[in-house]
Amino acid sequence: MKLLLLVLLAIAAMPAAAALKVFATVPEWGALAREIGGDRVQVFTATTALQDAHHVDARPSLIARARSADLLIATGADLEVGWLPVVQRESGNPRIQSGQPGYFEAAQHVRLLDVPARLDRADGDVHAAGNPHIQTDPRNVLAVGEGLAARMAQLDPANAAAYRSGHAAFAERWRTQIKRWEAQAAPLKGVAVVSQHKAWPYLYDWLGMREVAALEPKPGVEPSLAHLALVRDQAATSRPRMVIRAAYNSARPAEWFAKEAKVPAVVLPFTVGAPEAADLTALFDTTVQRLLKGLGT
Amino acid sequence: MRSTSLIVLAACGALASIPASAADADLNALREEIAQMKQAYEQRIKALESRLEKAETTVVKAEASATQAQASARQAGARPAPANAFNPEISLILQGRYKDMKEVPERTITGFWPAAGHDHGGGAGEANQRGFSLDHSELAFGANIDPWWRGQLMLGVRDDEVEVEEAWVQTLGIGHGIGLKGGRVRSGIGYLNEQHPHAWDFSDAPLMYTVMFGEHASYAQDGVQLKWVAPTETFIELGAEFGRGAEFPGTDRNKNGSNNGAIFAHVGGDLDASNNWRAGVSYLRTRARDREARFEDVGGLEAQGVFDGDSRTWLADFVWKWAPEGNAKYQNFKLQGEWFQRKEKGTLDCLDEDAVGNACDPLAVGASVLSDYKTRQSGWYLQGVYQFTPNWRAGVRYDRLDSGDRDFGINAANLVVDSYHPSRSSVMADYSWSEFSRLRLQYAHDKSMQGITDNQVTLQYIMSLGAHGAHKF
Numbered sequence: 001m002k003l004l005l006l007v008l009l010a011i012a013a014m015p016a017a018a019a020l021k022v023f024a025t026v027p028e029w030g031a032l033a034r035e036i037g038g039d040r041v042q043v044f045t046a047t048t049a050l051q052d053a054h055h056v057d058a059r060p061s062l063i064a065r066a067r068s069a070d071l072l073i074a075t076g077a078d079l080e081v082g083w084l085p086v087v088q089r090e091s092g093n094p095r096i097q098s099g100q101p102g103y104f105e106a107a108q109h110v111r112l113l114d115v116p117a118r119l120d121r122a123d124g125d126v127h128a129a130g131n132p133h134i135q136t137d138p139r140n141v142l143a144v145g146e147g148l149a150a151r152m153a154q155l156d157p158a159n160a161a162a163y164r165s166g167h168a169a170f171a172e173r174w175r176t177q178i179k180r181w182e183a184q185a186a187p188l189k190g191v192a193v194v195s196q197h198k199a200w201p202y203l204y205d206w207l208g209m210r211e212v213a214a215l216e217p218k219p220g221v222e223p224s225l226a227h228l229a230l231v232r233d234q235a236a237t238s239r240p241r242m243v244i245r246a247a248y249n250s251a252r253p254a255e256w257f258a259k260e261a262k263v264p265a266v267v268l269p270f271t272v273g274a275p276e277a278a279d280l281t282a283l284f285d286t287t288v289q290r291l292l293k294g295l296g297t
Numbered sequence: 298m299r300s301t302s303l304i305v306l307a308a309c310g311a312l313a314s315i316p317a318s319a320a321d322a323d324l325n326a327l328r329e330e331i332a333q334m335k336q337a338y339e340q341r342i343k344a345l346e347s348r349l350e351k352a353e354t355t356v357v358k359a360e361a362s363a364t365q366a367q368a369s370a371r372q373a374g375a376r377p378a379p380a381n382a383f384n385p386e387i388s389l390i391l392q393g394r395y396k397d398m399k400e401v402p403e404r405t406i407t408g409f410w411p412a413a414g415h416d417h418g419g420g421a422g423e424a425n426q427r428g429f430s431l432d433h434s435e436l437a438f439g440a441n442i443d444p445w446w447r448g449q450l451m452l453g454v455r456d457d458e459v460e461v462e463e464a465w466v467q468t469l470g471i472g473h474g475i476g477l478k479g480g481r482v483r484s485g486i487g488y489l490n491e492q493h494p495h496a497w498d499f500s501d502a503p504l505m506y507t508v509m510f511g512e513h514a515s516y517a518q519d520g521v522q523l524k525w526v527a528p529t530e531t532f533i534e535l536g537a538e539f540g541r542g543a544e545f546p547g548t549d550r551n552k553n554g555s556n557n558g559a560i561f562a563h564v565g566g567d568l569d570a571s572n573n574w575r576a577g578v579s580y581l582r583t584r585a586r587d588r589e590a591r592f593e594d595v596g597g598l599e600a601q602g603v604f605d606g607d608s609r610t611w612l613a614d615f616v617w618k619w620a621p622e623g624n625a626k627y628q629n630f631k632l633q634g635e636w637f638q639r640k641e642k643g644t645l646d647c648l649d650e651d652a653v654g655n656a657c658d659p660l661a662v663g664a665s666v667l668s669d670y671k672t673r674q675s676g677w678y679l680q681g682v683y684q685f686t687p688n689w690r691a692g693v694r695y696d697r698l699d700s701g702d703r704d705f706g707i708n709a710a711n712l713v714v715d716s717y718h719p720s721r722s723s724v725m726a727d728y729s730w731s732e733f734s735r736l737r738l739q740y741a742h743d744k745s746m747q748g749i750t751d752n753q754v755t756l757q758y759i760m761s762l763g764a765h766g767a768h769k770f
Contacts, residue, residue, distance in 0.1 A: 047623070048570060048622065048623060050570075050622040050623070050624050051622065051623045051624045051625075052624060052626050055624075055625055055626045055732075056623075056625070057573065057618065057625065057768075057770050058767065058768070058769055058770050059565070059567065059573045059575075059618075059770050060532030060534075060563070060564075060565025060566060060573070060574075060575045060770060061530070061531075061532055061565065061566045061567045061573065063526060063532055063534075064526065064527075064529060064530055064531060064532035064533070064565075064566070065530065067474045067526045067527075067528060068528050078765065081765045081767060082732070082765060082766075082767050082768070083767055083768075084767070085767040086767045086768065086769055089447065089467065089469070089476070090476065090524075090526070090769075091474070091526060092471065092472065092473065092474035092475050092476045092524065092525065092526045093472065093474065094469055094470040094471065094472045095472070097441075097444070097470075098441070099441075099444060100444070121731075121733060121762075124731070125731065125732070220731065220732075221730075221731060222686075222687045222688065248624055248626075250627055250687075
């Protein structure tokens with residue numbers, strides 16, 4: 001009991017931290033918060049680019065970090081449904097509960113694609129709200145950034161002006177970059193591709209690419225040999241130019257298909273923190289470069 | 298429209314280049330007229346073109362706003378209708394199995410107080426059913442109640458019985474890392490205690506949980522749980538519970554105030570991206586009154602023992618999870634172990650309820666013998682489960698208990714006091730089609746009953762339907 005009192009006293013005596021404490025479920029939103037907030041925010045990212053944010057444990061360290069967070073940035077659309085609710089509830093932190101200003105859901109700020117017409121798990125691990133992998137389109141990053149800057153300003157009014165100007169500078173830079181990427185990616189328009197997991201509808205929507213098949217028979221179901229062979233046979237008519245997987249996906253299905261269909265296997269970073277994707281700009285630089293390389297231009 | 302204006306233009310051009318064969322004046326007048334005509338046409342063409350351009354822009358704009366309208370309509374449509382949008386999340390667990398094992402009339406774990414009381418065991422519990430059987434089905438409801446509270450109900454459904462396994466409300470709004478739960482709550486002691494059977498890595502609970510808490514292999518009670526998470530980067534959680542304490546090893550005592558208390562501390566963290574861990578110690582203290590169990594007297598006759606007294610249990614637990622770069626989808630390993638020690642102290646009344654004339658009542662007149670009762674018992678298990686593809690897992694587990702010191706006072710002369718080390722080795726392999734379905738095959742070499750070696754084979758399915766559940770670490 002004495003020890004507990006001592007601990008409590010020690011905590012009470014701690015100076016209030018100046019920075020806005022951000023808990024980001026995935027690296028892209030952590031990076032975005034840093035772009036907007038600079039050194040006014042202290043960002044913790046729950047997952048890395050080599051992890052599948054859908055299959056993460058509610059590990060003790062996440063509960064410990066969520067306990068002190070001022071702002072929780074999630075993707076939403078059920079991406080984190082298997083672990084985030086436990087982290088929120090166990091954290092004992094009312095600020096980051098759903099519905100509170102300290103809970104920010106990126107998917108609320110963009111138009112979601114692949115919204116299922118019917119909800120049935122017979123269709124695999126479908127997400128009722130739509131495909132949650134919104135960060136593969138830089139225009140979505142822009143839209144989320146706008147909402148996020150407003151939320152950060154609301155939570156930390158003392159630094160509101162700094163967040164607004166941080167966001168303005170980022171948005172201006174980002175718009176120029178989007179134009180640059182779009183110009184570079186012009187040859188990708190109309191290109192047919194095969195994806196390992198249906199993780200890229202936003203990227204394809206942005207660059208005008210066409211997904212002719214997925215290696216996973218259903219979302220979240222690992223590719224089987226039978227299904228792989230089917231996709232390979234279809235490739236004779238659909239003629240994809242490359243097969244695309246994320247850095248965290250298993251390499252084998254994409255490599256098998258690449259060899260069989262004689263197309264390059266392209267590994268895209270998917271999010272910040274993957275090799276050659278140290279920040280948001282590098283993420284799209286690398287994405288566009290690798291796609292162009294896959295095309296052979 | 299454009300092609301028409303081009304034809305007109307071409308015609309004008311042709312006219313303008315007619316060879317000069319007429320009189321010069323006429324020709325000049327004609328030329329002027331044509332030039333004027335040409336100019337007029339060009340002006341009209343230009344006007345038409347700009348109108349066309351405007352019209353086209355409007356169309357593009359209209360298309361864009363149509364797309365936007367469609368998008369917002371789709372987003373609006375994606376949301377469920379308001380009437381049922383507030384329905385709780387519902388999930389349903391279906392479990393069943395085939396079990397091949399020895400026929401043992403009364404399955405107990407030798408050397409330990411049977412938590413099932415004085416039932417005759419055998420076919421009573423699910424765990425003891427041979428052949429095909431349905432495990433209880435679980436039905437869970439949960440939702441936020443308002444910005445301050447969340448509620449959850451877990452029902453266990455089986456033949457002739459719907460059991461409230463858990464029913465609690467939890468605060469969301471206190472802050473400072475404090476969490477408060479009230480209702481029927483699975484205790485936060487140990488590691489496995491909060492997990493429902495569908496989340497277990499084996500088809501049955503470790504022996505130590507069975508001897509500690511009986512068939513449910515979990516300590517739950519009607520009461521209050523208070524938890525506090527420290528504001529540190531390393532996970533530190535302290536908790537305390539008070540409540541009715543009606544479950545084994547306590548008994549329902551129908552009294553005011555609290556009948557028991559539990560405290561626990563958990564710490565955990567990440568060693569690196571690939572390695573995470575959690576460890577804890579817990580203490581449970583409860584009281585029992587008239588806790589009854591069947592015994593065997595020194596002459597092999599049946600006797601009943603009734604315990605009054607104090608029960609204290611210490612638990613230590615740890616779990617370590619590994620996944621390459623923290624990506625558990627393709628490959629991961631989980632090592633988990635727990636240890637317990639239980640001390641009970643009080644009195645033991647030896648009865649002869651069936652008037653068989655046992656050692657405590659040799660004349661079968663309803664006599665009984667009251668003695669001191671003091672035990673110190675312990676046990677542990679260690680298990681490892683390796684997922685080596687997205688679908689397949691394999692695991693091994695070793696259970697061992699120690700019946701320890703059992704001091705029955707003067708009743709030691711009347712009752713058989715077993716001294717034994719029950720043990721069990723289990724191996725399992727399971728296949729998951731998705732995160733919602735699993736089929737498991739398990740083999741256990743069970744020596745939990747003295748003198749019996751039971752080789753058990755279990756084939757079990759676990760399926761979850763409905764809302765996507767979120768599990769603890």
